[in-house]
Amino acid sequence: MNELPQGWTATTLGDLGRWSSGGTPSKRHPEYYGGDIPWVRTGDLRDIEIQDVEGRISLEGLANSSAKEFPAGTLLVAMYGATIGRTGMLRIPATTNQACAALLPDPVTEDMMPFLWWFFRHKIEDFRAIGQGGAQPNISQTVIKASGIDLPPLLEQRRIVAKLGRLSARSAAARDHLARTIKLATRAKQAILSRAFIGEMTADWRVEEHGAGHVTARGFPTSWCRQTLKESSQDISYGFTTSAQQTGDAPLFLRITDVQDYAVDWPSVPRCKDKPPVSKLLASGDIVIARTGATTGKSYLLSDIPEPTAFASYLIRVRASSDLLPEYLWKFMWSADYWQQITNVSKGTAQPGANASILSGLILPVPPLAEQAEIIRRIEAAFTRIDRMTDEASRAAHLLDRLDERLLAKAFAGELVPQDPDDEPADALLTRIREARAVAPRPKRGRRKASA
Numbered sequence: 001m002n003e004l005p006q007g008w009t010a011t012t013l014g015d016l017g018r019w020s021s022g023g024t025p026s027k028r029h030p031e032y033y034g035g036d037i038p039w040v041r042t043g044d045l046r047d048i049e050i051q052d053v054e055g056r057i058s059l060e061g062l063a064n065s066s067a068k069e070f071p072a073g074t075l076l077v078a079m080y081g082a083t084i085g086r087t088g089m090l091r092i093p094a095t096t097n098q099a100c101a102a103l104l105p106d107p108v109t110e111d112m113m114p115f116l117w118w119f120f121r122h123k124i125e126d127f128r129a130i131g132q133g134g135a136q137p138n139i140s141q142t143v144i145k146a147s148g149i150d151l152p153p154l155l156e157q158r159r160i161v162a163k164l165g166r167l168s169a170r171s172a173a174a175r176d177h178l179a180r181t182i183k184l185a186t187r188a189k190q191a192i193l194s195r196a197f198i199g200e201m202t203a204d205w206r207v208e209e210h211g212a213g214h215v216t217a218r219g220f221p222t223s224w225c226r227q228t229l230k231e232s233s234q235d236i237s238y239g240f241t242t243s244a245q246q247t248g249d250a251p252l253f254l255r256i257t258d259v260q261d262y263a264v265d266w267p268s269v270p271r272c273k274d275k276p277p278v279s280k281l282l283a284s285g286d287i288v289i290a291r292t293g294a295t296t297g298k299s300y301l302l303s304d305i306p307e308p309t310a311f312a313s314y315l316i317r318v319r320a321s322s323d324l325l326p327e328y329l330w331k332f333m334w335s336a337d338y339w340q341q342i343t344n345v346s347k348g349t350a351q352p353g354a355n356a357s358i359l360s361g362l363i364l365p366v367p368p369l370a371e372q373a374e375i376i377r378r379i380e381a382a383f384t385r386i387d388r389m390t391d392e393a394s395r396a397a398h399l400l401d402r403l404d405e406r407l408l409a410k411a412f413a414g415e416l417v418p419q420d421p422d423d424e425p426a427d428a429l430l431t432r433i434r435e436a437r438a439v440a441p442r443p444k445r446g447r448r449k450a451s452a
Contacts, residue, residue: 004150004414005152005413005414005419006419006421007152007153007156007419007420007421007423007424007425007426008150008151008152008153008414008426009150009151009425009426009427009430010148010149010150010151011148011149011151011426011430012145012146012147012148012149013103013116013144013145013146013147013148013149014144014145014146015430015433015434016103016109016112016116016149016151016430016433017103017104017105017106017109017112017433017437018103018104018106018437019101019102019103019104019141019144019145020068020070020101020102020104021079021096021098021099021100021101021102021141022039022040022066022067022068022070022095022096022097022098022100022102023065023066023067023068023095023097023098024065024067024097024098025057025060025061025062025064025065025067026064026065029060029061029064031058031060031061032057032058032060032061032064032065033056033057033058033061034056034057034058035056035057035058035059035060035061035062036056036058037056037057037058037059037061037062037069037094037095038052038053038055038056038092038093038094038095039053039055039056039057039061039067039094039095039096039097040053040055040076040088040090040094040095040096040097040100041053041055041096041097041099041100042078042079042080042081042083042086042097042099042100043083044088045076045077045078045083045086045087045088045100046083046086046088047086047087047088047121048088048089049088049089049091050076050088050089050090050091050092050094051091051092052092053094057095062095066098067095067096067097068095068096069093069094069095070090070093070094070095070096070102070104071090071093071104071105072090072091072092072093073089073090073091073105073110073113074089074090074094074102074103074104074105075087075088075089075090075102075103075105075113075116075117075120076088076089076090076096076100076101076102076103077100077101077102077103077120077127077144078099078100078101079099079100079101079131079138079139079140079141079144080099080136080137080138081099081136081137081138082137084127084128084131084137084138084139085120085123085124085125085127085128085131085139086124087117087120087121089113089117101141101144103116106436106437107436108429108432108433108436109433109436111154111157111158112154112157112429114157114161115152115157115158115160115161118160118161118164118408118411119149119412121408122408122409122411122412123147126147127139127143127144127147130143150412150413150414151426151429151430152414152419152426153420153423153424153425153426153429154423154424154426154429155420155423155424156414156417156419156420156423159417160411160416160417163411163416163417164407164408164411164416167407168404171400171403171404174396174400175397175400178393178394178396178397178400181389181390181393182390182393182394185386185387185389185390185393188386189334189382189383189386190335190336192379192382192383192386193331193332193334193335193336193379194335194336194337196331196335196375196378196379197332197335197337197364197365197375198219198220198365199219199220199221199224199365199367200219201375201378201379202367202371202374202375202378203221205371205374206221206223206371209370210223220365221367223367223368223371224365224366224367224368224371225365225366226363226364226365226366227363227364227366228360228361228362228363228364229318229359229360229361229362229363229364230360230361231321232320232321232323232324232329232364232366233318233319233320233321233324233360234319234320234321234322235317235318235319236316236317236318236319236356236359236360237279237316237317237356238291238313238315238316238317238356239280239288239310239311239312239313239314239315239316239317240253240272240276240277240280240310240311240312240313241313242272242273242274242276242310243272243273243274244270244271244272244273245270245271245272245273246270246271247271248271248273249271250271250272250273250274250275250276251271251272251275251276251281251307251308251309251310252266252269252270252271252272252306252307252308252309252310253269253270253271253272253309253310253311253312254269254282254288254309254310254311254312254315255269255270255312255314255315256288256290256295256298256300256312256314256315259288259298259300262300264300266306269309272310276310280310280311281308281309281310282302282305282309282310282311282317283302283305283319284302284303284304284305285301285302285303285319285320285326286301286302286317286318286319286326287299287300287301287302287317287318287319287320287326287329287330287333288300288302288311288315288316288317288318289315289316289317289318289333289354289359290314290315291314291315291316291353291354291355291356291359292314292353293314293353296342296346296353296354297333297338297339297342297346297354299330299333300330301326301327301330316354316355316356316359318359323366323369324366324372325369325372325373325376327376328372328373328375328376329364331375331376331379332364332365337364338362338364341362341363342354342362345358345361
């Protein structure tokens with residue numbers, strides 16, 4: 001067992017103040033809700049200060065339930081569900097539901113609350129691990145109160161909180177910068193696609209290949225044309241109607257759910273229950289498009305098909321004509337122009353969708369084959385550079401997470417700020433907390449006086 005830093009003492013969270021929890025008024029009484037009393041639920045606990053919440057209960061709801069009103073400065077901890085271990089610091093008086101544990105401040109403990117708030121953020125994974133194993137992940141007040149903590153002197157707590165606050169602000173600023181970088185990368189890709197499909201990206205290439213004079217006064221290349229998807233395709237057809245099964249020797253059965261992040265996990269693709277006709281089998285270069293639901297318009301270009309594969313009936317297969325490279329068509333389907341057309345045709349329908357007739361009417365710009373190939377090359381080169389940048393940003397964000405974890409570990413091991421031998425030891429603070437708890441009134445439950 002490691003020796004504690006000077007002035008520190010080992011204790012439990014239960015020894016550091018008065019813990020409580022809230023309650024939920026009966027849903028059978030609508031009059032218990034919609035009042036003027038803030039009512040915090042675990043979804044509101046996002047490791048932030050709580051200035052306001054959507055939930056509200058009435059005076060009647062407070063009086064007729066186990067809900068209690070907690071003062072500003074109360075530290076809340078989620079005990080149930082997906083938010084287990086997440087925290088919030090009340091900056092307003094508020095009630096909570098029973099899934100929130102509450103550590104109430106008093107004149108002795110209120111100065112400790114910022115330090116304890118950081119402690120819970122440091123220990124969140126430990127609390128989550130304790131809460132696993134049941135149908136509904138949860139911890140209890142008993143678990144929280146029994147959890148050990150190495151407590152520094154109060155003055156050192158303040159130094160730790162100040163140092164963590166400064167370092168956290170720097171991390172947050174760096175994260176914001178990285179998030180903006182990733183967002184700008186998405187915009188940059190759309191800008192590249194926009195330039196590609198109006199001929200701007202390859203304007204220099206056309207001059208080098210064919211000389212000047214290949215752009216009209218309106219900016220559209222004279223060597224290009226605009227065609228409907230029907231005019232640019234040799235086949236636009238629906239998929240095969242059957243059930244999926246995991247065994248057998250029938251062809252594979254590709255569904256839009258099998259396409260994730262522009263890739264297919266072929267070993268997980270099921271097989272057709274019934275034998276499909278040859279016309280429903282996919283070939284390299286085919287593009288499949290989702291035609292219903294939230295994924296309407298989502299597309300995928302098939303290549304390296306491992307074995308005969310049919311496509312599901314809620315997909316539409318597009319097979320490009322000989323004057324259109326499949327890769328060029330697919331990249332157009334990434335563009336804002338394509339998605340705007342898909343959005344326009346889906347408007348006004350109860351269920352978003354795009355049938356073969358609608359897709360057939362989509363308009364796309366068609367350059368000569370050689371320029372299509374050059375556009376593909378330039379888009380891929382530009383996207384590779386952008387992806388490299390976003391990968392670096394993602395790695396940097398991950399390193400920031402690791403750095404924050406190390407800083408918290410150092411803080412709660414007494415290694416982030418120096419100890420001061422003149423600080424009052426934590427034992428003296430614990431003594432004052434015990435004395436204050438012995439005479440403090442318990443939190444009141446029940447009817448609150450209405451404001452005048």
